[in-house]
Amino acid sequence: MTSKIIVGLDGYEPDNRALAYARRLAELIGSCELVLVYVIEWSPFSFQTAEENAERHKRREEEIALAKSRVIEPAVSALSGDGLSVRGIVRHGDVAELLESIGVEEGAEQIIVARTSDKSLSSRIFGSSTANLVMHSRLPVTVVG
């Protein structure tokens, strides 16, 4: 039976540490698929102008294409070159919620993320995505420092 591991990426340098750890773990497990997930932060309850709404579908497609070409595809091709089974997913929504729900949907063993680099005021007040994931996830979460 193949194990699955979810790796949450945010497009910044710490991703490399999370990917390196995931690769090591996959090699140790043997039969293991890595599912790389990039979540575009999005709330259905945000406010937009009529013009933004009219262009939203187009922008969404552009955001997904950009995330795939800049984050997911380079990571997938780097790991696939090592003979690992890897695929990528791009979604819109809340990072912590989606990583967890995709992990549950996929029947993953655990979720791996890098330690957050987010030092914004909102993350200090409301907690970072990583902290929220650790607090609320039903699956084991590994935070790579």
Added chain:
Amino acid sequence: MNRFTAIPAALALSALPVVASAQEATSIDAQVNAAFAAVTGPFVSFIFAPLPGTNFPWIVLWLVVAASIFTVYFGFIQFRAFTHSISLVKGDYSDPNDAGEVSHFQALATALSGTVGLGNIAGVAVAGGSGGPGATFWMILAGLLGMASKFTECTLGVKYRNEYPDGTVSGGPMYYMSKGFAAAGRPGGKFMAVLFSIFCILGALGGGNMFQANQAHAQIANIVGDYPGWITGVLFAGVVFAVIVGGIKSIAKVTEKVVPFMGVLYVLTALIILLVNIDQIGWAFGQIFAGAFTGLGVAGGLVGALIQGFKRAAFSNEAGVGSAAIAHSAVRTKEPITEGFVSLLEPFIDTVVICTMTALVITISGQLLTDPETGLYILNEGGSIQTVDGNAGVALTSAAFATGFSWFPYILAIAVILFAFSTMISWSYYGLKAWTYLFGEGKVVELVFKVIFCIFVIIGAAASLGPVIDFSDAAIFAMAVVNISALYVLMPVVMKELKSYQARLASG
């Protein structure tokens, strides 16, 4: 600073030394006002022509009858589907795979930011000032009935929108008129679409622009003292120009975030004032009911209150006007009827909740003067109710709120400016969609409309309230004439969608 933003900034700066020459400037205002009133007079007279042998404007009857017919035809859908509408807005029925697309909430919030604004603050004061508290009763009734009109037009807006290959969408009455009529094998759809587009452009320049600029100036002048309106107009036009022509999205983005906050603050303040005066709420509702059926001495009595109530409700929530169908058509849904359900919340929030709160605060504040002996309202020479300091429009609302919180006029001034600005941005989009429907897409074509839009900001701020309100109402109601005619033809399409959706919902 790019060249587009440099021009209005230079205009604004060059305006400042002229403040000193106030007399000359005021005469510019007077000239603008006289010219504007003369040009728009015949159009206004036609729209507000009374029914033969009465003083009841035919246009008000047109709106009321339409809203009532839609209410009955769809089996009081606004009450039956109310909780389902809230579930849709909460996202209970949303497809997770559509995350990142325009949600029901966003479409509703965008449409609301175009309607919640001065209509709720100044419009209610105009209704109260002319029609007394009784106008509020008719306003609430019009709001409740208008929910069915909104349901009909927004369903059609989504069903017949244009989806372009690049992923952008355009929707609104002009599209359901041309495409919907063609699909139903009815002639005249294109003609109506053109007519609607012309009125939509006038509506965008009137209610969506001049009325906003006018009342924003009134509010600022109320705080800092009187000064020529065209100066406010030039400053406002500069900012609007920077956003819609210069593409400075950050200003619009900030506004879109602050406006909901101001809306909540406005409602909370009204609630606090009402709670503090809770012992008077029963009396205020008494005034509203008594005024609704007797007029309590207002000009025109019962009919006067009714006309004012219905006029201001239509102006505030725009049900049947067709503007909301443009805003709602961007939502991502496979079921056009779901956007109809969501949109029916709009007149409820706008008119039934927010306008009623404003009206209650004005009534309780005692700003409207009554004769202690008869209990009837005292009228001034113009036929409006006398107020404590002679205030009208937004100044009356401001004075009423100041009786609860003396600092509130400052908050209200900021709210009015932001609401006015946000409504202008929304309507510049509605007007632009109508403009491009008529003249085709293209940068030059769009620029021409945007420049005209900015010029009207200046005219709106300079003209006096009377002609501006008349023209704004007339332009918006002219949209309703064409739009509602189309809704009568296309309402069986909405019924078919409704029945199909209800059957599928029942079968899970």
